[in-house]
Amino acid sequence: MRRVAPSILAADFGRLREQAQMLVDAGATVLHVDIMDGHFVPPLTMGPSHCEALRGLGAHLDVHLMVERPERHVEAFAAAGAGTIIVHVEATPHVHYALNAVRQTGCRPALALNPGTPADAVREVSGDVDQVLCMTVDPGWGGQAFIPASLDKLRRLRTLLPDHVDLEVDGGIDEETAGPCADAGATLFVAGTAIFAEADPPAAFARISAAAGVGAPAAEWS
Numbered sequence: 001m002r003r004v005a006p007s008i009l010a011a012d013f014g015r016l017r018e019q020a021q022m023l024v025d026a027g028a029t030v031l032h033v034d035i036m037d038g039h040f041v042p043p044l045t046m047g048p049s050h051c052e053a054l055r056g057l058g059a060h061l062d063v064h065l066m067v068e069r070p071e072r073h074v075e076a077f078a079a080a081g082a083g084t085i086i087v088h089v090e091a092t093p094h095v096h097y098a099l100n101a102v103r104q105t106g107c108r109p110a111l112a113l114n115p116g117t118p119a120d121a122v123r124e125v126s127g128d129v130d131q132v133l134c135m136t137v138d139p140g141w142g143g144q145a146f147i148p149a150s151l152d153k154l155r156r157l158r159t160l161l162p163d164h165v166d167l168e169v170d171g172g173i174d175e176e177t178a179g180p181c182a183d184a185g186a187t188l189f190v191a192g193t194a195i196f197a198e199a200d201p202p203a204a205f206a207r208i209s210a211a212a213g214v215g216a217p218a219a220e221w222s
Contacts, residue, residue, distance in 0.1 A: 005030035007192030026202035037067035041140030048080035078105035137171030146172025158185030178212035
């Protein structure tokens with residue numbers, strides 16, 4: 001089942017829970033939460049308390065750890081309400097350990113790849129993930145343009161992954177890019193600026209969902 005995950009990094013933080021609820025009411029079953037440490041990527045953003053603020057809205061929290069040594073923070077975000085925890089292959093020398101640490105908390109383990117990281121980087125841990133995130137822009141900054149070469153990378157990733165593993169895209173996802181990404185095998189589409197920068201975020205969410213071929217709302221992940 002394809003899903004669009006609004007990225008709350010682009011929301012108005014003064015109205016964070018209100019804006020998140022607005023998208024959940026519009027049909028969003030997943031909210032994407034970007035965590036940045038000022039080291040792995042230059043910006044510094046949210047922490048576990050922001051996840052706690054989004055608990056109870058009825059949406060799965062897709063927590064993207066853009067941080068060095070993510071395995072050190074897994075338990076805190078799991079306790080804060082994360083449903084999926086994404087770690088970067090480039091951020092730790094212990095990818096297998098980090099993914100297993102996520103699994104042990106009861107969260108869904110996911111692996112992210114930067115644009116310059118080959119698709120083959122997932123090969124040795126493809127059996128340890130429930131989701132793979134293909135970054136379609138350089139991580140750390142919102143509003144970047146989609147990297148066209150990402151479509152071929154998505155196709156290659158899809159051939160490397162078991163059918164049950166979700167393939168996520170993050171970066172430059174809007175009405176124009178969602179469809180080609182879906183055709184390339186993506187199942188989860190992160191959209192921030194393309195939703196929250198619009199005058200009517202629920203309408204923008206609906207348009208991107210239609211472009212991605214999202215069907216009726218699916219049951220929550222276990």
